[in-house]
Amino acid sequence: MNQILAVGSVAFDSIKNPFGEVSRVVGGSATYFSIAASFFTRVRLVAVVGEDFADRGARLFEGRPIDLAGLQTVPGETFRWKGEYGFDLNTRETIYTKLNVFEHFQPVIPEAYRTSPFVFLGNIHPRLQLEVLDQVTAPRLVAADTMNYWIEGTPGDLREVLKRVDILIINDAEARELSHEANLVKAARAIRAMGPRTVVIKRGEHGVLMTRPGEGEFFAAPAMPLEEVFDPTGAGDTFAGGFIGSLAACGEITDAAMARAIIHGSALASFAVEDFSLDRLLRLTQDEISVRFHHFKRLTHFEEA
Amino acid sequence: MNQILAVGSVAFDSIKNPFGEVSRVVGGSATYFSIAASFFTRVRLVAVVGEDFADRGARLFEGRPIDLAGLQTVPGETFRWKGEYGFDLNTRETIYTKLNVFEHFQPVIPEAYRTSPFVFLGNIHPRLQLEVLDQVTAPRLVAADTMNYWIEGTPGDLREVLKRVDILIINDAEARELSHEANLVKAARAIRAMGPRTVVIKRGEHGVLMTRPGEGEFFAAPAMPLEEVFDPTGAGDTFAGGFIGSLAACGEITDAAMARAIIHGSALASFAVEDFSLDRLLRLTQDEISVRFHHFKRLTHFEEA
Numbered sequence: 001m002n003q004i005l006a007v008g009s010v011a012f013d014s015i016k017n018p019f020g021e022v023s024r025v026v027g028g029s030a031t032y033f034s035i036a037a038s039f040f041t042r043v044r045l046v047a048v049v050g051e052d053f054a055d056r057g058a059r060l061f062e063g064r065p066i067d068l069a070g071l072q073t074v075p076g077e078t079f080r081w082k083g084e085y086g087f088d089l090n091t092r093e094t095i096y097t098k099l100n101v102f103e104h105f106q107p108v109i110p111e112a113y114r115t116s117p118f119v120f121l122g123n124i125h126p127r128l129q130l131e132v133l134d135q136v137t138a139p140r141l142v143a144a145d146t147m148n149y150w151i152e153g154t155p156g157d158l159r160e161v162l163k164r165v166d167i168l169i170i171n172d173a174e175a176r177e178l179s180h181e182a183n184l185v186k187a188a189r190a191i192r193a194m195g196p197r198t199v200v201i202k203r204g205e206h207g208v209l210m211t212r213p214g215e216g217e218f219f220a221a222p223a224m225p226l227e228e229v230f231d232p233t234g235a236g237d238t239f240a241g242g243f244i245g246s247l248a249a250c251g252e253i254t255d256a257a258m259a260r261a262i263i264h265g266s267a268l269a270s271f272a273v274e275d276f277s278l279d280r281l282l283r284l285t286q287d288e289i290s291v292r293f294h295h296f297k298r299l300t301h302f303e304e305a
Numbered sequence: 306m307n308q309i310l311a312v313g314s315v316a317f318d319s320i321k322n323p324f325g326e327v328s329r330v331v332g333g334s335a336t337y338f339s340i341a342a343s344f345f346t347r348v349r350l351v352a353v354v355g356e357d358f359a360d361r362g363a364r365l366f367e368g369r370p371i372d373l374a375g376l377q378t379v380p381g382e383t384f385r386w387k388g389e390y391g392f393d394l395n396t397r398e399t400i401y402t403k404l405n406v407f408e409h410f411q412p413v414i415p416e417a418y419r420t421s422p423f424v425f426l427g428n429i430h431p432r433l434q435l436e437v438l439d440q441v442t443a444p445r446l447v448a449a450d451t452m453n454y455w456i457e458g459t460p461g462d463l464r465e466v467l468k469r470v471d472i473l474i475i476n477d478a479e480a481r482e483l484s485h486e487a488n489l490v491k492a493a494r495a496i497r498a499m500g501p502r503t504v505v506i507k508r509g510e511h512g513v514l515m516t517r518p519g520e521g522e523f524f525a526a527p528a529m530p531l532e533e534v535f536d537p538t539g540a541g542d543t544f545a546g547g548f549i550g551s552l553a554a555c556g557e558i559t560d561a562a563m564a565r566a567i568i569h570g571s572a573l574a575s576f577a578v579e580d581f582s583l584d585r586l587l588r589l590t591q592d593e594i595s596v597r598f599h600h601f602k603r604l605t606h607f608e609e610a
Contacts, residue, residue, distance in 0.1 A: 088487050182393050185532040206511040209530060220604050222525035225514060227490040250610060259607040293609070299525050300605045302564040304598070305555055 002140075002248040003042045003067075006033050007107050007132050008122020008237075010047040010057070010071070012078050013277065014095075017085035019230050025277040026057050028079065029122035029145065032234035035281050036241025036268045037120075038064040039289060040249040044113045046070035046132075050078040050101045060278070069110050076101040089232055090204070109135040118248040120240065121165070123147050126157035133164050141253060143167040143244050144196075145236070151178050162195035169240050171202045184209065185218075198258070200243070202236055205229075210262055216255040221262050222299060224270035224292065231276045235269045238281065242268030267292040307445075307553040308347045308372075311338050312412050312437050313427020313542075315352040315362070315376070317383050318582065319400075322390035324535050330582040331362050333384065334427035334450065337539035340586050341546025341573045342425075343369040344594060345554040349418045351375035351437075355383040355406045365583070374415050381406040394537055395509070414440040423553040425545065426470070428452050431462035438469050446558060448472035448549050449501075450541070456483050467500040474545050476507045489514060490523075503563070505548070507541055510534075515567055521560040526567050527604060529575035529597065536581045540574045543586065547573030572597040 008030030014023045034043045042065040049057060051073060061068060079102035082095040107128055115137050121129040121144040129144060144165045150158050151174060158178075162168065168191060176182055179190035188199045188211040198212040207222040243265030250257045267289055274280045313335030319328045339348045347370040354362060356378060366373060384407035387400040412433055420442050426434040426449040434449060449470045455463050456479060463483075467473065473496060481487055484495035493504045493516040503517040512527040548570030555562045572594055579585045 183532060183534070185530045203511070206508070207525075207527070209527075211530075216603055218530045218604050219607075220512075220527035220530070222512065222514070222527060225490045225516075225523045225525070227488060229488070256608060257610075260610060263607050297607070298521055299523050300607075302524075302568050302602070302605075303561060305562075305565060 001042055002117045002251055003044055004037055004118040004120055004244055004248050005044045005046065005109065005113050005116035005136065005139075006030050006037065006120045006122065007046045007128075008033060008120075008124055009079055009102060010045075010049050010053070011102075012080045013233060014080070014082040015085075015231060015233055015276065016083070017089060017231060018087050020276065022276050024080075026060050027081065027234060027277060029234075029237045031060070032237035032272070032278065032281075033120060033122060033241040033244075034061070034066050035064065035278060036238040036265075036272070037245030037248070038066050039242070039268070039284070039286065040245030040264070041065070042067065043245075044070060044110075044116060046107050046109060046113070048072045048074060048101050048105045050074065050076045053078045060282070070108070070113060072108070074101050083233065085232070089229055092232075107132050107135075117141070118244060119143070120244050121145065121161070122237070126150050126154050126161045129161045130157065130164075133161075141166050141247065143169060143240070145169045145240060146174070148174055148177055159194065162191070165196050167198040167200060168196040169200045169202065169236075169243070171204070171236065175199070175201050185211075200262070202239060204232075208239070208262055208266060210258065212255075212258070214255070216259075219255075219259045219262060221266045221296070223266065224296065224299065226270060226273065229273045232273050233277065235272050238272040239265040239269040241265070263293060263296050264289070267296060306347055307422045307556055308349055309342055309423040309425055309549055309553050310349045310351065310414065310418050310421035310441065310444075311335050311342065311425045311427065312351040312433075313338060313425075313429055314384055314407060315354050315358070316407075317385045318538060319385070319387035320390075320536060320538055320581065321388070322394060322536060323392050325581065327581050329385075331365050332386065332539060332582060334539075334542040336365070337542035337577070337583065337586070338425060338427060338546040338549075339366070339371050340369065340583060341543040341577070342550030342553070343371050344547070344573070344589070344591065345550030345569070346370070347372065348550075349375060349421060351412050351414060351418070353377045353379060353406050353410045355379065355381045358383045365587070375413070375418060377413070379406050388538065390537070394534055397537075412437050412440075422446070423549060424448070425549050426450065426466070427542065431455050431459050431466045434466045435462065435469075438466075446471050446552065448474060448545070450474045450545060451479070453479055453482055464499065467496070470501050472503040472505060473501040474505045474507065474541075474548070476509070476541065480504070480506050490516075505567070507544060509537075513544070513567055513571060515563065517560075517563070519560070521564075524560075524564045524567060526571045526601070528571065529601065529604065531575060531578065534578045537578050538582065540577050543577040544570040544574040546570070568598060568601050569594070572601060
C-alpha cells in the first residue's frame with residue numbers, strides 16, 4: 001500500500017455561521033486531509049498538539065488507517081482558530097488565531113516514515129515544508145498547499161519549495177497572486193514554470209481546474225450542486241486528502257488517474273460542507289463515496305450523437 | 306429539418322475594452338443567436354432594423370441558412386449600443402443605449418414561420434415575447450432569455466412568459482434575483498416551479514449549469530480555459546444559439562441530447578470571445594467546432610479505475 005506522509009496543523013476550531021455555532025471542535029489542515037485520505041489509503045500524520053488535546057482529540061482518528069506516531073504532544077495549548085462566515089458563506093473573517101504550541105512546531109519525521117512514497121505538505125511555513133523534504137528519501141510524489149500569507153510574506157522560501165514539489169494545490173486568488181497573471185491559464189503555466197509539474201486550482205463553489213503538460217493539459221470538475229451548504233471549513237484540505245488519497249491508492253500517476261483523483265477529492269469535499277466541522281466526514285461510508293462518484297459522472301458526462 | 310424561429314434584437318454595437326475598440330459593428334442578441342445556431346440548422350430571423358442597416362448588415366447573413374423574410378426594415382436608425390469593459394473583462398459599463406427603430410418593434414411572424422418547431426425568444430420585453438407566442442402554432446420547444454431589467458420592471462408579464470416556455474436561459478445573478486434564493490439549486494427549482502421544465506444558468510467564466518426534473522437533474526459544463534479572451538460581447542446569445550441549434554438539429558429532447566447541446570453552446574461561446582464582435586464566428590468552420598467538442602470531452606471526462 002502507498003502510504004501518505006501528511007504534515008500540517010491539528011487545531012481546535014470555533015466556527016460561527018448563519019446556521020449555528022460550534023466551539024472548540026477538532027480541525028486543522030492535517031486533520032481534514034488525513035481523515036479524507038484515510039478512505040483510500042494509510043496516512044502517517046505528523047503534527048503537534050498541546051496537552052489539552054488528548055482527552056477529546058485522539059478519539060477522532062481511532063479505527064481509521066491513520067498512524068499517529070508522528071503526532072507530537074508538547075506542554076501548552078493546541079493551536080486555536082475562530083472564524084465567522086457571512087450570510088452566503090462566501091466571506092469569512094478570522095476572529096482570532098492562537099498559534100500556541102504550533103508556534104514552535106518543528107516537524108520531526110519518524111524514521112519509519114522517511115521512505116513514504118507520497119508526501120503532502122499542508123499549508124505551513126515554507127521553511128517547515130523544506131525541513132520535511134530534507135528528511136524524506138526519494139518520494140514518488142510530493143504535493144503542497146500554501147496561502148497568500150506565505151506568498152506575500154516568505155516568497156523566497158516558497159520558491160524553494162515549488163522547485164521540489166510535483167503538485168501545487170492552491171486557490172484561484174492565490175494562483176493569480178503568486179503568478180501576477182489575472183488569466184488562470186497563464187497563471188497556471190507561470191506557476192508550472194516555477195517547478196510543480198501539476199497545478200490544481202481550487203475555485204470554491206465553481207469546482208477545480210487541474211493543469212499539467214501534454215495532451216490533457218486541462219481537466220475541470222464542477223462542484224457538486226448542493227441545496228444546503230452548512231460549513232465550508234476544511235473543504236480545501238478535504239479535497240486535497242481525497243485527491244492525494246485516491247492517487248496513492250491507485251499507485252499510477254497517469255492523466256486518467258489524476259482526473260479520477262480530482263473527482264474523488266471533489267466528492268469528499270462535497271460531503272465535508274454538508275455539516276459542521278468534521279461531522280459529515282466522520283459518519284461517511286465507502287458506499288456513499290461510490291454513489292457520489294457516479295453522481296459526478298452523471299453531472300458531467302456527455303457523448304457524441 | 307427542424308427550423309428555429311428566433312426573435313430578438315439586431316443592433317450596431319460600439320465596444321471598448323483593454324485590447325482595443327470597435328465602432329458601429331453589427332451585434333444584437335438575435336444576430337449572435339442566429340449565426341451560432343446556423344452552424345446546426347436553418348434559422349428564421351425576426352427582428353427590426355433601420356434604413357442604415359442594408360448597406361453593411363445584410364452581407365453578414367449571406368451564404369448561411371438564415372432566412373431574412375422576417376427582418377423588417379423601417380424608416381429610422383438601427384438600435385445602437387455602446388459598452389466599455391473593465392481591465393479583466395468581468396465588469397461592463399453601458400455608455401449608451403439608443404433604441405431607435407427598436408422602440409416600436411412589433412414582432413410580426415410571417416405565415417410560413419408560424420409552425421416552426423423550435424422557438425427562441427431573445428431578451429426583449431416580455432410583452433413582445435408573449436405576442437410571438439400568440440402567433441405560433443404548437444411549437445415542440447420554446448426557449449427564452451431575459452434579464453434583470455425585465456425581472457425588476459415587468460415581473461407580471463415575465464411570469465406569464467415563464468408559464469409558456471420549456472427552457473429558460475438566464476445568468477446566475479438573474480436566477481437569484483428572479484427566485485429570491487441565494488443557493489443556485491434552490492433558485493433553479495423555484496424557477497422551474499414557475500413554468501420552464503428546464504433552467505439553464507450561465508455562469509460566465511465558470512461555465513453553465515443545467516437543471517431539469519428526473520434522474521439527471523443537474524448537468525454542469527465548465528467554460529473552456531482560454532489564454533486570451535478578447536471580447537465577451539454576445540457570448541451568452543452565442544451559447545444559446547449553439548445550444549438550441551444543436552437540440553433542433555438532433556430533433557430529440559432527451560437528457561443526452563440536452564447535455565450534448567450544452568457542450569455545443571459552450572463550444573460556440575468559447576470561439577465567440579476569441580475576437581471582437583462577430584469576427585471569430587464569421588470565420589468559424591464545422592471542423593473547428595468538432596475539434597473543440599472533443600477538447601471539451603478531454604476537459605471533463607473521467608472513468609472508474
